[in-house]
Amino acid sequence: MARVALCDDHPMMMEGQQRNLEGLGHQVLKQASNGRELVEFYKEMPVDLVIMDINMPKANGIDALARLREVSWNVRVMIQTMHEDVMWIARSFATGANAYLTKTVTGHEFGHAVTTVLGGGTYVNLLMSVEEFREAMQEAQHKRNYLGEPVLSTREREVLQLIGEGFSHKQIAGELNLSIHTVRDHQEHVKKVLGVSTNAGLVKAAIKYGLTSV
């Protein structure tokens, strides 16, 4: 029996996952609705497996995964998302995922993936050529901290996502446990790196790089 934490902004999805997992004899300890909530939970209560979406408010799956890997390389991480783009697959693995599933899989395949990952294996439910994957992987690793072209740190991406979602400096400071001053510094640096001068430009960039969904 494995101890599992789920992370998705759609409760129905997690309900399905939990039912499947319990059917397999595993135990779901947490349903988190965004990446930060999950990371905070993991720090308190390390689990064996994390199943996580990519697009989530406040903290997306990729950045949350990066934070999770700062804490632990033991936890098995499975991404389950709507994205079918090889770029997202590569980005997930480059950030430290062990499996990648789309949300359209059957319960049977979901179970197979969970068992594989817990057994130390890797799983992807999408078909792609080795060549295609290798290329995307190289790009993702090369741009480990990139969103498209510009280099941003995980922290800067976290700030950018929250700006994109309309959070104020004060709210961001509270959310990330930073001083307002630091938030402003991050924002200024992100502006410089992305070559934008306005906050509207930052919001646009956050959407463009997939940090914020509209």
Place this chain on the structure above:
Amino acid sequence: MDRTIAPCVSQRTEPHTPVSVTTLSLVDVARANARVRELAARASSIESFAQHLMQYCQDTFRAPTSGDPEIVLGRCFVAQPFSEVAADVKAWLQQAEHRATEPSSGLCLSLMGSAGVVDGWNDPSRSSRYRAIPIDADRFATRFPMFAEIFRQIGTSIEKPRLGAGLTIGSVGTGCNVFSVPVALGSPYVPAQNDFVKPFGVRSVVGFGGWYGRGRYFIVVLFSRVAVPPGSLDLLRLLALSVRVGFNTVSGIIAKQATSGCPGVSHIQTLDELLTLYEETVDVQADMVVEQRDQLRALTERVMTAQEDERRRVAGELHDHVASQLAGILFSVRSLIDVPPMTRDEMMTALGRVADGLEDVTTSTRELSLNLHPVMLDRVGLSCALNKLLDDVTRRTGMRIVRAIEELQSPLLPTASAALYRVAEEAIHNVRQHAGVDEAQVYLHVTDATAVLRVRDEGRGFDMRRHRAGSAGLGLFSMAERIRQVGGHLQFESAPGKGTQLEVRIPCATSQGMVRHG
């Protein structure tokens, strides 16, 4: 007569902007006209004016990329009484023609200006054959069929050369003509085929002539290396008139110098002022057209970008919310099949949540669809849809909307209804975003078969001049454009602190036969 060229004329006030005969524009001609009259004002004699005129044509008309001259040779003749021909020209004539007797017409065509691609062509006195041509009945028509035809047309008693088609002559006002030989090669109107047309690649001949002074006639003939399109020929008529005014000016100035108070000078001055005004106006208008075109282009681009952004937003919403939600529900339902709950109650609770989830998706899909196109509009009409929209706004935002919405008797076209609905929606949105008040007034009524929509607020307003080009200007522009496309008219009134009023007028369907749809 003074044959020297006044030095002040050769000092050019501005560098030449090359212009191609093939793409002549009204602006080019207006600028050329200004230059022509400047030359006339500074000329000390008909000769100096004619020479500078030809030099100007030579310098100005150039191929767009290479910059090569398009005019192989340009010549300016003046028909004058034989008695007025300069003594040295008479002497030359006697030598060349072996006679210097007065021709039958009493007129002689004297070469006053000449400029071309061969150095020897740039001085009239160096012309071996055309320095002066007596206009007489027999030899003139065969030697100069083109000129003979022009003189015949303007009523000088010269026998018609009868050479058939290939030369077109048109009159500009009274006493001014433009002419052209579209194809010079092989044309009987252009005699020097072997030693001029062929070796220098003369494609066509264009020119113009006109009466000036008392009984004088000038002819400008340009031998062009390129074909001159009809549009350029039309525009050359303006240049012809301007050159004619120039000749009149020069002869008037000379006459004035000789005998003070020559009649007709004030008339010429007036004409001159009129032309100056017209040239300046064309110049300003041309700049405005360019500016407007650039502005329109920039705005169109921004509208297109906005449209693409909107599509991206809808696509994102479909993917991230609708599809994602449905995928979650699907996954959950499948898990219910694969791993059925132990008890019926548990099953019912799970199914209840599935139903809730589906309801959520239904709502968000409907909102998204309504956003794309208000279906209400087709089913219940504009007035009803508008009422519903305002209700929704009030419910969602708490905004107070005072309204008077009439039922439209004569229906609007669907495109017009949609445009009105959208503009009302955006105007209300603007009140909420920018006006700084939570109250607005909306009126819809029909007068004189015109639907009138008015959205007004008492908010902070804005300076309309400053917003024309900015991003707020874009919103106003796209609203106005939307209304314009359905044959309507949109008007804004606003000032800082004075609130904003938007008024849209669209003709009803019954009277829309008269409206042209863009």
